[in-house]
Amino acid sequence: MIDKAIQRFRKLVESLEVRDISAANEATTRKRVIDTILESVLGWNPDADISYEERVTEDNNTRYSDYIVRTPATAFILEAKREGTTFNIPPNRRTCLLGGAVAGTAAGKACAQVRDYCRKKNIPFAVATNGSCWIVFPAVRTDGVPYEKTQAHVFQDFADIDARFIDFWNLLSRERVIEGGLETTLFGSTDDMVRRRLLTVVKEPGFRIGRNAVYEHIEPTVAIAMTDEALLRDVDGLRFCYVKTSERLKYDSRLRTYFMDVKPDLERRVIRPRRKKSKQTHLDSLIQTTHIERPLQFILLLGPVGAGKSTFLEYTRQVTAASIIDNKILWMKVDFKHATNADDPRQFIYGRLLDAIDSDREFSLASWEKTQSHAYETMIATLKQGALALLAECDEPAFKKEIASKVYDDRKQVIPFVRTVMRHVTSHTPSFLVVDNVDQIEDVEYQKRVFLETQAAAREMGMHAILSLRDSTYLRHMTTPVFDAFQMDTLFIDPPQVVPVLSRRFAYAKKFITGKKATIVGESGYRFVVDDLGSFFDILTDSILSEETGFMLEVLSGNNVRRGLALVRNFMASGHTSADKALWEFARTGSFKFAPHEFYKGAIFAQRKYWREEESTIPNIFDSHYGRVPTQLLRYLLVSRLKRLGSKEDFSGESARAIIEFLHSCGVSRKDGATLVQDLLGYGLINTRDGRPMDDDATILATRLGAYLVQELSSRFYYFESCLIDACVHDDVFWDGLVEATQKIEASRGYARMEARVQRASLFLKYIRQCQEEWIAHAKKYGADDLWTDNYVQALEHALKSEFARVLASAQRQYQRLR
Structure with missing residues (x-):
């Protein structure tokens, strides 16, 4: 684009060199030179971007600006003087002070004239030109710099423009102006956001309010029932709260809009376990058919953020497939949720597996006698018959000490020890390596390494593998050799609706707190006794799961159960939530319902007095x-x-x-x-x-x-x-x-x-x-x-x-x- 622009500029200059332009008036200058530069060289649209001879009126005094050039983001006024008008700019200057040497000259008067037009029209930038010399400056300033101390950018003549054409084009071309070139060059920044927000006017815009008076009494229960971390460690809670099915919305009659399937095109056969209402999921079936002679399986578990992939895996292990897995199949989980960019993926995987070996009781993996000695049988026999044969014959305790030293060295290195133990275990026990949250770290190269190291580790140890990640992460990588070279079973986890999830969570929370008393100290200092804190979850059920607020929450969650739970936790804790009033009214009348606006403010504002997008x-x-x-x-x-x-x-x-x-x-x-x-x-x-x-x-x-x-x-x-x-x-x-x-x-x-x-x-x-x-x-x-x-x-x-x-x-x- 800039190459064509400079060619057009040079062609214009060549055409002018054969003419006498010293006597040209403003109209001739505009037609002959300025229009061509604005339209052909700088790319401005004469029909849409430029206004000619626009009225400028103030105090019953009317003048006409030569050009006003506008974009949706900014604008500048251009004042054209005839080409014979001399702009006496000190030589070799790229900038000049408007209150300096040019003040009082023809150039200074042209600048002052266009400055006044800009102020009357509230247009920030100005250009004064005689066709060959161009002066560009900010005319309306809000940074306290007076006009006299404003630095203008100057292009002395056609030769100067040609020599510095990139600067000229970057400053005034349509392409660069709409990208903020004028603001960046003349002010150094395009950021004017904070100054004109009412957040700068209100008192204490960053003030954070406290929690409501009830939350301290229910917080332990909220931690148990309303966070996935706690629920995944609670089999009874998992069984009670898990929502097995999801429904795909194709048309919303309330919003009168059709919606596409949330499952992307994954270019492979995909099973959706939550769509089937049978007791056994497809993953259960894959696990059930696993045996040591079967070729290793690689199972991909995909789903959007907050769909419940981790919960699905834990529900499979602890509930639906528990009878298949318990004491029959080794299930070893590695969760990259606890990893950082500094963790090497291979070392992290093997390190978590070592932790699992040490803590295992089901298969006695931590036992030297029952497991580890058998894993090292081949090595021990080889050393006993070879390099350490004489030592074994002469000094059995010394031989055992040498073996212990070698095993301990393996353990310190982690990978050799884990690989040796697991190869032995998988030779007689079907085993799964389950790797979750592989895209917790957003770095693309790191993710690729996790994929490759998971596959490598599973093959080295003879384990079947389940890899859980977001569908968007898979889409980013699916055509790379990381995935393209492997046969996989692919499952897609559809997110359940948030309202049914909350219905079960509230009911589960109520089981823990029903019958508990509390003394509530209200906002104004009054005290009252609540005989049954479980009633608060009745209020939440009636309020949040109601048609209006429930619809709002479902939509604000955006098919993300994790976000929905976070919004509800915000609401339950927020000082915007009149929880004390709710319990008082419920005790007095037997009913209370939070209004939708109160839920919104508590959920979205949380502890902030004023909302801000960032x-x-x-x-x-x-x-x-x-x-x-x-x-x-x-x-x-x-x-x-x-x-x-x-x-x-x-x-x-x-x-x-x-x-x-x-x-x-x-x-x-x-x-x-x-x-x-x-x-x-x-x-x-x-x-x-x-x-x-x-x-x-x-x-x-x-x-x-x-x-x-x-x-x-x-x-x-x-x-x-x-x-x-x-x-x-x-x-x-x-x-x-x-x-x-x-x-x-x-x-x-x-x-x-x-x-x-x-x-x-x-x-x-x-x-x-x-x-x-x-x-x-x-x-x-x-x-x-x-x-x-x-x-x-x-x-x-x-x-x-x-x-x-x-x-x-x-x-x-x-x-x-x-x-």
């Missing part, structure tokens, strides 16, 4: 982090677009490359477009059709979480308000209004405070509407289709106005009761 599992859908009004809503617009497309049964996804290229045509850099898609993937609002990581050929669709967020959660006051406090606001008028509204809230109490909060939310909604309107106007210039320019905010606005009325009515009832 600490959350869900994103701010109203801030795409691009620094300009037109692109503020790109997250919201893209997910809304994909959800709309997903309302048709035959929709199979949209090309990520096509989306990025369209946004690039609108002035969003390819890097920012790819980041937009990648961020939405990371937060689980969209996914790729084949489950693979994002690449140029990816096809993307909205997930259930994405559809829920744009259709429902975005219009809930508790989510909308947290977003407006977190979002960056790029319009000065709205920013000032939101700051004033926030200060009013801080000074208000009671119902007046809620009124002020709703007024602030209404103002932010107007800002959102303006962002949508500017995007539509901008996108239409680039030929956007109807789904890119649909007014999605209109439905949001209607829903939020109803929500505001509901919130005010609820607050009014609450404060009337308190009077």
Whole structure:
């Protein structure tokens, strides 16, 4: 691209050298030189990117700017002077101080003129040129540097531009400007996020509140029933809480959206154990048919994050296949959850196996007499007949000491000892090497080594192998020789629904705490006695598993049981949760139900007073982090677009490359477009059709979480308000209004405070509407289709106005009761 640009520039210069340009006026200069440089050399679209002779009005004084060049992220005004106008810049200067030698000259006056235009239009960057000399500088500064001390970048003439063409192109080309080249070059940074967020205005934005008054009394029970680590060590709990089946959702009638199968195309035959409701799973059958004469099996256990792969393995070992395995099959587990990047995979595997040998009682692996002496029989016999034959004949104790020394040396080296013992054991006992969480460490090369070392170790020791990993990790590696060279049985673990899992966990927790009394000290210092703490889990069951909150939790979990459990633990501990009030009301009336907004705040905010995206599992859908009004809503617009497309049964996804290229045509850099898609993937609002990581050929669709967020959660006051406090606001008028509204809230109490909060939310909604309107106007210039320019905010606005009325009515009832 830059090679063609410099060729076009040189062709332009050659055409000008044969003409007399000393008398050229502004219009001629613009047509002959500047238009060509902007359009042909720098790549700007004259129909969509550039405005000519745009009105600049202030205090009833109207002028016209020569050019305004805009992208969704930034803009600059260019003032053109005729080519005969001399810009007297000190020679050999690449930069100049605007208050220095150029002040008062023709160049200085041109710079001051375009500076004033920029200030009136609130456009940050300015260019003054006579066609051959180009002066580029920041005109609107927020860093406290006065205009006179601003450094301008100068290209003295055509020869200077030619000699430094890369600098010129990197500063002013469309390609580089939309990537933030002007901000980076002139300011040194493109990050303006923190300064214009209301988080910088509210009092104590980082304040963390304490836990609620009830949690200390239930925390031991929560640790037993609500964490997988404890449950995996509790066979009775595992049997009670395990959910055997899962259901795949193809169409959500509430969200009116079709969803693709969560299982990616793994290019091999795959068994889904949770889809079958028989007592014995396919893994049980594979284990049952294992015997020492059978060729070694390599079983791959795949599933998304939080699907319950570790739980499935433990449930298989302890429950469904227990009668098959106990005292008949050796089951040795290596969990890379406890590994670090510093651990060599081979040493880690053998080290955990040594620990298993030492702790084994079922097969007496730790016994020298019963196992290890037999494992070393061949070595002992060889030494007795060979190198140590004389010692064995003359001094039996010394011979035994020598054998002990060699065995102990093997043990210190770990691998020789483990390999010798296990080869002996597997010669008469079917054995499984079970390696879990192999992708706990994200390093791709490390993962490959784990795969290879697992296979090598299993073959060296004659063990069948089960390898458990995420489906996305397998997709990343499946065409490499690591996997491609081996025959494997592949099982895919579908995640169970979160609500049935929680139903069992709550019931199990209640068994431990029913009948226990506690003295609760409420937030205001009052004390009361709870006769049965088990009632708290009745409240949780009625509240969290209810239709509205249960649906919210199921969707927020994103098919990740681990995340769902974490959200519930957050809620149970959070100071946002009025747990003391719940128990008080339940004891008094026999019923209580937490409202959905209280669950959301406790689960998502946890211990934070204010929510912020960088600490959350869900994103701010109203801030795409691009620094300009037109692109503020790109997250919201893209997910809304994909959800709309997903309302048709035959929709199979949209090309990520096509989306990025369209946004690039609108002035969003390819890097920012790819980041937009990648961020939405990371937060689980969209996914790729084949489950693979994002690449140029990816096809993307909205997930259930994405559809829920744009259709429902975005219009809930508790989510909308947290977003407006977190979002960056790029319009000065709205920013000032939101700051004033926030200060009013801080000074208000009671119902007046809620009124002020709703007024602030209404103002932010107007800002959102303006962002949508500017995007539509901008996108239409680039030929956007109807789904890119649909007014999605209109439905949001209607829903939020109803929500505001509901919130005010609820607050009014609450404060009337308190009077």
